[in-house]
Amino acid sequence: MPTLTPTPRLPLGDDTFLLVLTGAGVSADSGISTFRAAGGLWNDHKIEDVASVDGFFRDPLLVWQFYGERRRDVAAAVPNAAHRALVAVEERLGDRFLLATQNVDGLHGRAGSRRLIELHGSLLRSRCTVCDRPPFADAGYTPGKVPICGRCHAAGRDALIRPDVVWFGELLPDGALARIERFLDDAAAGRLLFLAIGTSGLVFPAAGLVDAVKARGGATWLVNADAAANDDRFDRVLRGGAGELIPALCS
Numbered sequence: 001m002p003t004l005t006p007t008p009r010l011p012l013g014d015d016t017f018l019l020v021l022t023g024a025g026v027s028a029d030s031g032i033s034t035f036r037a038a039g040g041l042w043n044d045h046k047i048e049d050v051a052s053v054d055g056f057f058r059d060p061l062l063v064w065q066f067y068g069e070r071r072r073d074v075a076a077a078v079p080n081a082a083h084r085a086l087v088a089v090e091e092r093l094g095d096r097f098l099l100a101t102q103n104v105d106g107l108h109g110r111a112g113s114r115r116l117i118e119l120h121g122s123l124l125r126s127r128c129t130v131c132d133r134p135p136f137a138d139a140g141y142t143p144g145k146v147p148i149c150g151r152c153h154a155a156g157r158d159a160l161i162r163p164d165v166v167w168f169g170e171l172l173p174d175g176a177l178a179r180i181e182r183f184l185d186d187a188a189a190g191r192l193l194f195l196a197i198g199t200s201g202l203v204f205p206a207a208g209l210v211d212a213v214k215a216r217g218g219a220t221w222l223v224n225a226d227a228a229a230n231d232d233r234f235d236r237v238l239r240g241g242a243g244e245l246i247p248a249l250c251s
């Protein structure tokens, strides 16, 4: 009978500054497909066809189908125990906590996370590809239709509406990385701890955060179901499901 090692606890002291990075794996226990697992979101599409500007203008109908179906999946999903455990840690650490997510599913926000940065934008907002109207809340999807901008149309222009997410080759939202840098600087007053959850460590600049923490002498932990591309960059790697491990880790 293999000895079941108890899940270690995160060393959360009164001087701990905790930066958390989540990826698709944290939402897997809410029934949301990840990208690169078997049967994952990328299996049926080439990344560049559905998550790039060129791919969008080449086939906006395909891209809207890809994102529209994910909007429906997210609408039917609820935050899981990992999302909730991170809210509890935020309540405990206050401004010594910051959560950066690569996910666009909005589940951290729905769970109650507030000190949250959505590095790759949000599936639940759309924006115009031409005019400067601000991104707007939009959880809708009409199969077979590509939404166009009413304001541009009224001005006699044709302009497609797109999901307000960050595609490959696009910059992250203004200020997102700067806010993380400021948090890492503030952490010099205490002890810096980095926890990555449910990410394959393949997409930059998110996958480089572990190195930014190490450069500052911070401790780095990873909870992931399978081996990640940057496993070796972490001091501690816990193999397993976020829904099960994160509540124990953060208790």
Ligand code: BV8
Binding pocket: 022, 023, 024, 025, 026, 028, 029, 034, 035, 036, 037, 040, 051, 102, 103, 104, 120, 165, 166, 167, 168, 169, 170, 171, 172, 197, 198, 199, 200, 201, 202, 203, 204, 205, 223, 224, 225, 226, 227, 228, 240, 241, 242, 243
């Ligand atoms: C940029 C859109 C400046 C929304 C996404 C430096 C080096 C190399 C390349 C680059 C670099 N800098 C920039 C690049 C290019 C590119 C990039 O990183 N390419 C990669 C593929 C090599 N980066 C960019 O273009 C970024 N922009 O840097 O701008 C620039 C521009 C041009 C050139 C240079 C610089 C923009 C990146 C954002 C792309 N948009 N999504 C959407 O559709 O969602 S990224 C996409 O992948 C998703 O958003 C997702 O967030 C992201 C990462 O995937 P993961 O979250 O890790 O998901 P994955 O399925 O891969 O893994 C899930 C893991 O969970 C698995 O390991 C699994 O084992 C685990 N798991 C599963 N179940 C569970 C679990 N773990 C725990 N519990 C479970 N139950």
